[in-house]
Amino acid sequence: MLKIDSHTHILPGQLPRWTEKFGYGNFIHLEPGRPGFARMMQGDRFFREIASNCWDETERIEEYAQFNTQVQVVCTIPVMFSYNAKPHDALEIGQFLNDHLSELVARHPRHYVALATVPMQDSDLAIQELKRAKANGHVGVQIGSNINGLNLSEPQFFPFFKACADEGMAVMIHPWNMMGKQEMEKYWLPWLVGMPAETSRAACSLIFGGVLERLPHLRVMLSHAGGSFLTTLGRVEHGFNCRPDLVAIDNPVNPREYVGKFWVDSITHDADLLRYILALQGSKRVCLGTDYPFPLGDLEVGAFIEEMGLAPEVVDDLFAGAALEWLDLDRKQFV
């Protein structure tokens, strides 16, 4: 059975010292750590320790084989987005990361599929890099749930989404730059509370702003099972109905109409929640995802799905069919 993990992160083994090169900012670089690990540094500040499976392509393929999973959809770590850098500097960082992924896919076309990163703070440059990445083998792009605090409904982002639809590039929305982070650092709340809210913020912005309505061919995936969007859908719909003067000002279509038109991943850590999401979305719109190699991820690569007693065709959709549709790829290229 073909298994495609639609949500994984990877970095090159080495990163340039962009802070020194550009002469400002706190760009991420890697420093050696204990054996098998590296320290991600944000300027002088320690950001996170990562293990070798964050950059070692062969180790990753071997680790995935233990879970009978052949294909990893790879994208960068959101801290690398660099949306607050000068646009051309963010473009340079994006090109470095995207070229690394292009080379990775060229080396292992049956194991890796690439999503690019682009400088969303400048839509023209973002579209330029989107097209370059596509020409170099990327099949989509990963963007943040907000762009320097701006919602994805802002008109400046529409040309980018239109380009994604026109170019047939899939879009993965990943939470980052979490709202309220400064007020809730304790208990890891930015990750546990802020991240699901960020994804719902992105979903509501794309729906209420009319982006999904105006671009029906745009193929969007909302990570972490749509964050809190699908679990609060009743509230969102009720708000649309009871206060259209606040909610329905840019798009008159009920938000529930869009359920099943975008994709989500399976990262729920909860079989009952996944059943609910499958009932809402349909199995063609729920992709196996893990957030590998990070600790909040489903690092057994969907083992809980195999224990749910789902029909074989539903499992096949979850493990491969939904992702192939989202990414517009042919199953044959992996066999």
Ligand SMILES: [Zn+2]
């Ligand atoms: Zn992730």
